[in-house]
Amino acid sequence: MDTKQLIVKSVLGAWNSRLETADKMFDALSDEDLLKEISPGRNRVVYILGHLALINDKMLPLLNFEGQHYAHLEDMFLNKPDKSVSDMPSAKEVRAIWKNINSKLARHFAALSADEWFHKHSSVSEEDFVKEPHRNRLNVIIGRTNHLQYHMGQVALLRK
Amino acid sequence: MDTKQLIVKSVLGAWNSRLETADKMFDALSDEDLLKEISPGRNRVVYILGHLALINDKMLPLLNFEGQHYAHLEDMFLNKPDKSVSDMPSAKEVRAIWKNINSKLARHFAALSADEWFHKHSSVSEEDFVKEPHRNRLNVIIGRTNHLQYHMGQVALLRK
Numbered sequence: 001m002d003t004k005q006l007i008v009k010s011v012l013g014a015w016n017s018r019l020e021t022a023d024k025m026f027d028a029l030s031d032e033d034l035l036k037e038i039s040p041g042r043n044r045v046v047y048i049l050g051h052l053a054l055i056n057d058k059m060l061p062l063l064n065f066e067g068q069h070y071a072h073l074e075d076m077f078l079n080k081p082d083k084s085v086s087d088m089p090s091a092k093e094v095r096a097i098w099k100n101i102n103s104k105l106a107r108h109f110a111a112l113s114a115d116e117w118f119h120k121h122s123s124v125s126e127e128d129f130v131k132e133p134h135r136n137r138l139n140v141i142i143g144r145t146n147h148l149q150y151h152m153g154q155v156a157l158l159r160k
Numbered sequence: 161m162d163t164k165q166l167i168v169k170s171v172l173g174a175w176n177s178r179l180e181t182a183d184k185m186f187d188a189l190s191d192e193d194l195l196k197e198i199s200p201g202r203n204r205v206v207y208i209l210g211h212l213a214l215i216n217d218k219m220l221p222l223l224n225f226e227g228q229h230y231a232h233l234e235d236m237f238l239n240k241p242d243k244s245v246s247d248m249p250s251a252k253e254v255r256a257i258w259k260n261i262n263s264k265l266a267r268h269f270a271a272l273s274a275d276e277w278f279h280k281h282s283s284v285s286e287e288d289f290v291k292e293p294h295r296n297r298l299n300v301i302i303g304r305t306n307h308l309q310y311h312m313g314q315v316a317l318l319r320k
Contacts (some may be wrong), residue, residue: 001165001293001294003162003163003167005166005279006278006293006294006296007163007298009292010294010296010299010302012303013294014303018306026164038199038317039198039199039200039202039317040199040200041225041318041319042199046313052232057252071195080260104320113210118163118166121191132165133161134166134167134169134170135250136166136170138167138170139170142170142171142174142302142305143174145302145306146178146305146306147175149307149309149310149313150310150312150313150316151308151313152313153309153310153311153312153314154309154313154314154316154317156310156314157199157202157314157317159201
């Protein structure tokens with residue numbers, strides 16, 4: 001196994017195991033649980049789930065895979081705070097969005113060679129990438145795994 | 161920059177930036193804040209800080225740097241739940257432990273070549289490492305950064 005394959009295994013392994021744990025945590029919650037706040041006055045679980053789903057949705061174009069699918073929900077889950085909009089999708093719908101995006105990501109990830117993980121992502125220019133070659137696809141996964149864990153630590157606090 | 165240097169830059173960059181943010185968050189809290197629960201009935205911030213400090217302390221031997229310094233606090237912060245012991249160090253003392261361990265880690269990290277990050281850590285045997293070479297020092301940092309973020313997401317919920 002060469003160095004690239006080795007590190008792709010480490011980084012993707014961390015992402016996949018954390019995502020699997022997150023799935024188990026969300027699946028263990030009822031739709032009613034999803035509408036509860038993780039702590040008094042804080043975000044509801046459904047908002048965190050939608051937030052994580054939209055972050056993953058944006059990874060599709062960021063990693064040069066395909067266009068974003070839920071851009072119309074970006075404002076609701078990434079820019080505005082929870083409980084500020086009246087037309088949020090139901091808990092069931094947000095669960096379906098999360099699963100849909102993650103299955104698309106998994107398909108793209110499986111098709112990528114170790115080398116391709118070291119290609120640039122779409123928010124860095126060709127010029128900057130020459131100077132900062134660590135701004136590659138793999139680096140995005142490192143950041144997104146950390147972001148996922150930040151919020152899963154919060155979801156773990158929910159009292160059912 | 162070769163592949164190893166590139167990925168060490170990504171992984172250590174993520175660790176260092178998250179640790180810096182964590183430091184800022186803890187420094188912004190008073191000693192009294194540290195004694196508050198992050199959410200009603202949940203862990204106090206001081207327990208999370210001690211827990212993170214002990215995880216870092218255990219990285220010293222895990223990464224083959226030096227022996228652990230605070231093994232006597234391991235039971236309190238890693239095995240027992242918060243509020244179950246009466247002799248916990250003060251908020252000030254836990255802060256000092258956290259800074260002390262992190263400065264030791266930083267010194268060791270700075271002395272390591274990119275190649276050395278791909279050496280095995282101390283909980284994998286020589287035989288297993290041949291079969292699973294991704295179980296190297298760098299992989300430990302990926303996991304520990306995720307663990308740090310899990311708890312910092314919780315600390316962020318504290319109401320001062």
